[in-house]
Amino acid sequence: MNQPNCGRAIFNFSQRLSVMLYRMFVTLLTLAFLWSALLPEVALAQTTAPPAPTSKTPTSIQPYLDRVIKQLTEFRLDNGLKFIVLERHQAPVVSFLTYADVGGVDEPDGKTGVAHFLEHLAFKGTKRIGTKDYNAEKPLLDRLEQLDTQIRAAKAAGKTEELAKLQAEFDRVELQATKLSKQNEMGQIVEQAGGVGLNANTSTEATRYFYSFPANKLELWMSLESERFLEPVLSRDFYKEKEVILEERRLRVENSPIGLMIEKFIDAAYKVHPYRRPVIGYDQDIRNLTPDDVQKFFNNYYVPSNLAIAIVGDVNPNEVKRLAQIYFGRFPAKTKAVQPIPTEPPQAQTREVTVELPSQPWYLEGYHRPAVTHPDNAVYEIIAGLLSNGRTSRLYKSLVEQKRLALAAQGFSGFPGDKYPNLMLFYALTAPGHTVDELAAGLRTEIDKLKTEPVTDAELQRVKTQARADLLRTLDSNMGMAQQLLEYEVKTGSWRNLFKQLDEIAAVTAADVQRVAKASFTAENRTIGKLLSKQG
Template sequence: MSQVNPFIQLCQLVTTQLRLPIGRGSKTLSLIMAFLGAAILGWGMLPPAALARTETPTPTSASIQPYLDGVIQRITEFRLDNGIKFIVLKRDKAPVVSFVTYADVGGADEPNGQTGVAHFLEHLAFKGTTRIGTKDYQAEKPLLDQLDQLFKQIQAAKKAGKQAEVAQLQAEFSKIEAEAASLVKQNELGQIVEQSGGVGLNATTSADATVYFYSFPANKLELWMSLESERFLDPVFREFHKEKDVILEERRLRTDNSPIGKMIEVFLDTAFQVHPYRRPVIGYDEDIRNLTRENVQQFFETYYAPSQLTMAVVGDVDPAKVKELAQVYFGRYKARPAAPTVKAVEPPQKQTREVTLELPSQPWYLEGYHRPGVNHPDDVIYGIIGRLLSDGRTSRLYKSLVEQKQVALSAQGLSGFPGDKHPNLMLFYALSAPGRTVDEVATALRSEIERLKTEPVSAQELDRVKTQSRAELLRSLDSNMGMARSLVEYEVKTGDWRNLFQELEQIAAVTPADIQRVAKATFTAENRTIGRLLTKKD
């Protein structure tokens, strides 16, 4: 296997854990990138100046509103009889269209003992159907069934300690797997998309959702309808065991061989006692190893019901044509019972929790506080607090911990960790400066948090942060893909895509008193979880 760039490793680690999509997640995207930059700085790969953000001005409210009104007027929506929701925005500036399929299922929905199954399914969704990705499905299917049976037999033999039988079964498994592989057309879905002018074919799995997306020339609307509807109407989860090895390698890179990955995993497990946000999206090693193709099939049948799917189509399209084709292709899906929802409720934290790891890493300090989910009235206020403390070089944490006190090389934070559909965390983290301790970082960080509770934010500082927040939200809507992902996310998480545009008004309404009220309620010792990543001593 070729060597992986450490920067890519860290990007994968953080996005696996956080998976904050465009839209609400875009508010923290710059923070995440600063986190990545800081970690790379810790590896001696970037100078401190590389952590700077470029802040661009935002249009005035007067110039924004006509644009937003025009966008809203061009959006149409419809729901098929089987429950699939479509949101369509006509944008004809260029003959291209972006497509997003949003499945309302993520790591938090996984059964106990099957962590990682949502992410596993995302990988397998690119493997094709009974017609795509195979040379002869009738010959391939019995081989896949044989592999499933052999895997169960191997697991049973291992559990019984029958090593000779395990070796024999594994030899048979390898033989059948090679036969099945000879019938596979590798990456045929991707090739069809690329040869037809498609770009950006990809997907992400978060704690809250699984999102599939790519863009096509405008004249390929029907091809997308055909490919995407077949993909989830007639999937074949081929190359299952080969993909399992790929995912296990991802886990090794992102978590097992990464000090930061290990810290994030134990930190979440400490901060959450009941809610499935405590579990890693990529899954635990043992769970991944024990997953079967049957587990994935059952998860798919349960959580990929039509009512769990929302589609966004943004670009040079005729909304009437989109509806017509959607009924032809996606109307083939049969309605199924609604998927179960997460029932676990995290109880209020009653005392400070702490976890410390000693690993071959530069020292990091993490501090998290429980906060409500995305639909709470104070959600926007939490976003503003996050920006006040940690958005770029003008933020309070950077100016205090990095520039003035020089206890940290980087100090950042984010709101909505590891997801925001359910009550979650506001997280702060800092990379200690050489010769300074994590306790010094903790003291400096705590002083800035306390300031929010005791001193009203000035009108000038609040206005600057509001401007940044509005600009970030608007920049995420510049592209067809950014708009598509934002529309579906707000539709599913908040119940109405219109909340995407109403958030600008909510940002403008935030007052210094709001910030103090939320800070006093949230930043308490009993609501605090502390993580210390210390350098392992020889």
């Protein structure tokens, strides 16, 4: 994500055990990861095992938590907006992350992709930023929306001559509007002030906006970020951005065999829960979205009580609170809209989807599991680590090294999100000369071992040690800490659960692994996806 409004969510798979960071679908979110499995880096990840635990290995992360508590301040403005501020004075830099508790699952039927579309438009500016003359620009933006409605009607009625005239006027008005806009002015302001990493991502459950500044630019960030969500102009460059998103979907889904496979697989795994829908949206839904659709979605969900902000770095929490009240206190309190989320019924039999495309064959297998707040969440994370975490994992050693059935074989827990009951997903890319059915048998063998053979203490401890190391590496950066604090604050009710999770992982036993494996890895709970190579 090198461009600020590219809208592609980030998956940090190396931390799959220890944190629920960025469990996003956005279809392309997961697709990007699966594509990366084609590269040697994925198959060769974690080339060395974590160090074996010693008697000096700490059994609790409590000392680390105690230090964080001393440096952390949290407060909520009167309008409901939550702030978490963590002081880190090692360098004069600060990372900022704004977390909107809204994603693909909250979209109305027929409006898929609106959350991701909004994320793109949030970089287009406000009534003061991104425009040369908003009073002159606004009538043109309104006229474009009117013309778009008329163009749709003309297309539906087959009025070719009228359609050509309307399109010509649309192009003329759009050119006028473009001349009044200042392209990427927000990005330029940030860059000129020394800011880095301006970006955002959308997932099934959240939208995140983030970048970092020198410590002396705290007030500039307050000004820019508060105005961005106080008076955004969501119709600016709307139709150009729609084409960008449609091209994004074509690249990541229609023109990608594994992209199409994932979309069909998740649709088979879920029947009623909105996890079944791609976060980027369906093609026809994206085409039919209007500026009014995006504005209504913004009005419903981008309310103070549904936003949370983490600020980590060289800051004074008292100054942060003073400025937050000045800038973000301007937001009127408002009740968040509630989109009912249907409960996915238990799966009663194996589901299977097969796709034939010009592609190297892939095999996917998923099992339903409970949400991140379930008491067994840590057990599922351990299982994911045992089977999938690097070259020492069971799937890599068995399917890639020993049997040579696969070029890559991995899995992870929390697909396509983890706020609600989700999937543990396994996948494998076939090696030349082998079939997906061979992969299915090999994968099933390793899964069944978890049900019939207790995990050894040494193997269990290795995975726990790796989980601890992964988390601490993540928390070493200001942005990593900001991301994790908000993920746990919003999804589990407290940022403290970020540290509690690691103690829960440490407490997992071999009996827990066997118990959960027996309950979850059943034929009735299984969804299978086969991407077969289409012949000539």
